[in-house]
Amino acid sequence: MARLRNSSRLRRKAATPGLDETVLVLGEQGYFALDPARLFGRRAPLEVELGAGKGDFLLAQAAVRPEHDFLAVELNEALARLLALGAWRRRLDNVRVVPADARSLIGLFLPAQAVAAYHVYFPDPWPKRRQRKRRFFTPALASGLARTLRAGGLVYYASDWREYADAMADALAAAGLVPAPEQACAGAQTGYGRKYLAEGRTLYQGVFRAPSDAPLAVAQRI
Numbered sequence: 001m002a003r004l005r006n007s008s009r010l011r012r013k014a015a016t017p018g019l020d021e022t023v024l025v026l027g028e029q030g031y032f033a034l035d036p037a038r039l040f041g042r043r044a045p046l047e048v049e050l051g052a053g054k055g056d057f058l059l060a061q062a063a064v065r066p067e068h069d070f071l072a073v074e075l076n077e078a079l080a081r082l083l084a085l086g087a088w089r090r091r092l093d094n095v096r097v098v099p100a101d102a103r104s105l106i107g108l109f110l111p112a113q114a115v116a117a118y119h120v121y122f123p124d125p126w127p128k129r130r131q132r133k134r135r136f137f138t139p140a141l142a143s144g145l146a147r148t149l150r151a152g153g154l155v156y157y158a159s160d161w162r163e164y165a166d167a168m169a170d171a172l173a174a175a176g177l178v179p180a181p182e183q184a185c186a187g188a189q190t191g192y193g194r195k196y197l198a199e200g201r202t203l204y205q206g207v208f209r210a211p212s213d214a215p216l217a218v219a220q221r222i
């Protein structure tokens with residue numbers, strides 16, 4: 001009973017003017033609850049980096065392309081806070097940071113055709129066969145990227161593991177995206193990209209594009 005009383009008190013508090021907008025994130029639009037225009041306070045091409053780490057690439061891009069909005073998704077909360085602090089210190093008002101699992105964000109919270117470009121650089125490779133299930137870039141994620149990309153939107157990806165890069169390319173193709181070899185991939189500009197290059201390692205990278213006319217895959221088994 002006491003717990004119920006507390007929760008109805010909480011519900012009454014949620015009606016307090018200002019609380020909903022500032023602290024409570026309410027799913028007003030059902031599952032696809034993240035409205036980029038509302039998040040950034042404007043409509044601009046949206047670029048999303050999954051597993052952004054400390055955000056070297058995203059922060060540099062946001063600074064030189066203020067006409068685009070940049071959403072960083074980073075599972076590690078401490079890194080996400082560091083990245084957010086970096087954006088705040090540089091006064092980049094076109095950056096938002098979500099401390100979350102990229103799979104949930106893409107699968108549940110981003111609306112269809114909202115994204116102009118995805119960047120996926122050096123996702124943890126989990127190289128041992130028994131660890132592979134921990135990889136976040138799966139065929140299901142690729143389907144989610146296809147659903148949320150606008151027509152002609154791009155996916156940039158890179159890995160220092162050829163096998164993982166090939167698996168990402170296969171998953172993107174299976175989700176209905178097509179290779180865009182005319183686009184340069186920026187894998188060498190991220191924190192890990194620079195580190196791997198300095199160690200003399202090869203970077204395997206590529207770009208895929210959402211077709212402008214064909215319908216994209218919306219569901220796929222893992």
Ligand SMILES: C[S@@+](CC[C@H](N)C(=O)[O-])C[C@H]1O[C@@H](n2cnc3c(N)ncnc32)[C@H](O)[C@@H]1O
Pocket residue numbers: 050051052053054073074075076079100101102103120121122123124136190191192193
């Ligand atoms: C090897 S680092 C690469 C960081 C950055 N992209 C770069 O190239 O410098 C991989 C990052 O992905 C993050 N990560 C791992 N699983 C994730 C997931 N499911 N969703 C979002 N981020 C994830 C890790 O916390 C880590 O920061």
